[in-house]
Amino acid sequence: MTRPRRIIEPFRIKVVEPIRLTTRKERLAHLVEAGYNVFKLRADDVLIDLLTDSGTSAMSAEQWSALMLGDESYAGSRSWYRFEAAVKDIFGFRHVIPTHQGRAAERILFSTVCRPGQVVPSNTHFDTTRANVEATGAVAMDLPVPEGLVPADLHPFKGNMDVGALRTLIAQEGAAQIPLCMLTVTNNTGGGQPVSMANIREVSEVCRTHGIPLYLDACRFAENAFLIKQREDGYADRGVKEIAREMFSWADGCTMSAKKDGLANIGGFLASNDDVLTRQEENLLILTEGFPTYGGLAGRDLDAIAVGLQEVLHEDYLTYRIEVIRYLGEHLTNGGIPIVQPPGGHAVYVDAAAFLPHVPPAQLPGQSLVSEFYLEGGVRAVEIGTTMFGHPDPVTGEEVTARMELVRLAIPRRVYTKSQVDYLVDITLDVWDRRERIGGFRFVEQAPVLRHFTARFEPLYELTT
Numbered sequence: 507m508t509r510p511r512r513i514i515e516p517f518r519i520k521v522v523e524p525i526r527l528t529t530r531k532e533r534l535a536h537l538v539e540a541g542y543n544v545f546k547l548r549a550d551d552v553l554i555d556l557l558t559d560s561g562t563s564a565m566s567a568e569q570w571s572a573l574m575l576g577d578e579s580y581a582g583s584r585s586w587y588r589f590e591a592a593v594k595d596i597f598g599f600r601h602v603i604p605t606h607q608g609r610a611a612e613r614i615l616f617s618t619v620c621r622p623g624q625v626v627p628s629n630t631h632f633d634t635t636r637a638n639v640e641a642t643g644a645v646a647m648d649l650p651v652p653e654g655l656v657p658a659d660l661h662p663f664k665g666n667m668d669v670g671a672l673r674t675l676i677a678q679e680g681a682a683q684i685p686l687c688m689l690t691v692t693n694n695t696g697g698g699q700p701v702s703m704a705n706i707r708e709v710s711e712v713c714r715t716h717g718i719p720l721y722l723d724a725c726r727f728a729e730n731a732f733l734i735k736q737r738e739d740g741y742a743d744r745g746v747k748e749i750a751r752e753m754f755s756w757a758d759g760c761t762m763s764a765k766k767d768g769l770a771n772i773g774g775f776l777a778s779n780d781d782v783l784t785r786q787e788e789n790l791l792i793l794t795e796g797f798p799t800y801g802g803l804a805g806r807d808l809d810a811i812a813v814g815l816q817e818v819l820h821e822d823y824l825t826y827r828i829e830v831i832r833y834l835g836e837h838l839t840n841g842g843i844p845i846v847q848p849p850g851g852h853a854v855y856v857d858a859a860a861f862l863p864h865v866p867p868a869q870l871p872g873q874s875l876v877s878e879f880y881l882e883g884g885v886r887a888v889e890i891g892t893t894m895f896g897h898p899d900p901v902t903g904e905e906v907t908a909r910m911e912l913v914r915l916a917i918p919r920r921v922y923t924k925s926q927v928d929y930l931v932d933i934t935l936d937v938w939d940r941r942e943r944i945g946g947f948r949f950v951e952q953a954p955v956l957r958h959f960t961a962r963f964e965p966l967y968e969l970t971t
């Protein structure tokens with residue numbers, strides 16, 4: 507009788523990078539110095555870095571080889587043509603504008619199409635997307651399905667947009683007030699949850715009826731396509747690239763951070779079928795990013811992305827990738843830890859509000875968990891809750907809290923081994939065991955926008971050494 511086969515890492519390791527264990531006492535000193543903001547830690551003082559899956563992928567031998575083929579010509583380089591061909595092959599849009607990362611594509615797009623007072627709906631905007639919409643004076647509006655806001659709900663596509671709410675918004679505002687609609691695949695802020703093809707299609711149909719362009723925020727398009735294959739009727743036998751192509755066929759354009767499913771350390775692009783808009787966007791690109799055949803990138807970066815975009819669609823890679831997230835989620839769930847269910851594409855999201863029910867949202871329970879995970883085992887996670895999405899009320903000064911208090915354990919692509927994931931489970935369980943002794947935090951310093959990157963905090967309880 508053969509045993510069920512385990513899913514293994516579909517690669518072997520050629521280059522290693524040491525990581526350094528520190529003592530609890532050292533880690534507390536580092537936390538205090540960082541104002542309890544893990545963005546301010548030195549990466550050298552972190553053992554397992556789950557701050558983000560962005561720009562942290564391990565590149566393959568093919569990608570490193572491609573770097574050497576990089577053509578650094580200012581205009582019309584070979585690297586550009588390889589990059590453009592790879593993007594068009596998968597995404598299918600007529601025009602591709604390279605940028606140094608996703609938020610540059612967002613800034614160029616929104617500053618070209620948005621006017622003050624207009625509204626940009628999304629299933630859920632990511633922080634940079636929201637900030638770039640708001641920087642134009644437009645309103646960034648989140649319209650997630652209700653299941654998406656209930657961490658324990660097992661709906662398979664909690665990244666979906668509430669199509670009824672979209673129709674209501676269009677009826678209230680008028681289509682002319684909505685310069686575009688976005689769908690973030692997967693829905694990062696909402697727990698790395700996928701959007702179904704049925705939802706993409708339905709949103710697309712509503713938008714087309716009203717002449718509103720639909721853009722996908724495509725950072726994690728391959729993970730979303732694979733989750734469609736696993737979870738949506740009718741897709742089990744379809745290839746992932748074919749599924750990805752269908753996703754984009756319903757859209758009029760996309761913004762992309764190649765730092766995620768481009769398997770690259772830097773890069774991004776903006777793509778669409780709009781000839782007139784592209785010309786305006788290219789003028790802005792030249793002003794701030796670079797010439798249209800390199801954007802803000804070196805030729806070698808374009809080549810690494812061209813290879814990465816194709817590699818990320820390999821099904822053995824995606825099977826392993828999604829299995830790591832499922833495995834981590836299952837072990838935390840078995841230990842009793844509340845997480846966003848079912849685990850999605852690139853991260854496990856701990857439900858900090860349920861983990862620390864005695865800490866009110868205004869006392870930043872996610873911030874407490876992030877500090878405790880670092881203190882316990884040198885694990886760096888990120889808060890996706892009131893620290894990131896709340897703000898002080900302009901009149902009362904009281905904290906307006908976020909819809910959910912989450913802590914994201916983002917898994918870099920092809921970087922950590924299974925025993926490192928097991929270590930992570932142990933650390934999380936140890937923090938869970940002493941959850942009753944963990945209290946809240948408060949801000950001592952904060953910037954008016956994107957405050958989570960630079961804020962300083964103070965604990966409202968004593969952290970144990």
Ligand code: F0G
Binds near residue numbers: 558559609
């Ligand atoms: N859209 C989504 C859904 C993202 O997750 C990100 C980045 C961006 C846009 C912006 O891309 O960083 O290349 O400018 N997310 C990272 C994260 C930073 O940690 O989730 P960028």
